[in-house]
Amino acid sequence: MHTCAICGNSELYKKKDFPHWLGLTILTVACLGSIIPYWLYHQWLTWAILIGSAAFDGLLYLWVGDVVVCYRCQAHYRSMAPSGQHKPFELGIAERYRQEKVRREELQSQRREKRE
Ligand SMILES: [Zn+2]
Numbered sequence: 001m002h003t004c005a006i007c008g009n010s011e012l013y014k015k016k017d018f019p020h021w022l023g024l025t026i027l028t029v030a031c032l033g034s035i036i037p038y039w040l041y042h043q044w045l046t047w048a049i050l051i052g053s054a055a056f057d058g059l060l061y062l063w064v065g066d067v068v069v070c071y072r073c074q075a076h077y078r079s080m081a082p083s084g085q086h087k088p089f090e091l092g093i094a095e096r097y098r099q100e101k102v103r104r105e106e107l108q109s110q111r112r113e114k115r116e
Helices: 020-039 043-063 091-115
Strands: 012-016 066-070
Touching: 020 043
Parallel strands: none
Antiparallel strands: 012 066
16 A cells, blocks of 8 residues: 555555543542552552553553554554565654645635635
8 A cells, every 4th residue: 555545645654543632531540549648648659650651651552553644634544564665654744744734724725715
């Protein structure tokens, strides 16, 4: 797979198929969970929770697979094994597509205004 099946774009990037909310939830739960034993002067338990959640986070990160994403339409391809040509996300390329999208929307709104 070299191009996006939806928009035909050939620039794709790979990223970890790891939802941000999950990482944040683990972090929040770990922080809140470690406050209580901290108040109760159970330092070892505080550390166990913090280190345990960090280790869990790391394991989860290793366990989840990669997902290939299209820069233009943000389509996600999970079944596709990322090959060497799929590079990690680059902000410069994403910015180029973001500006392309803005221009396209401007053109569409201009066309719409002319019609009305
Ligand atoms: Zn696409």
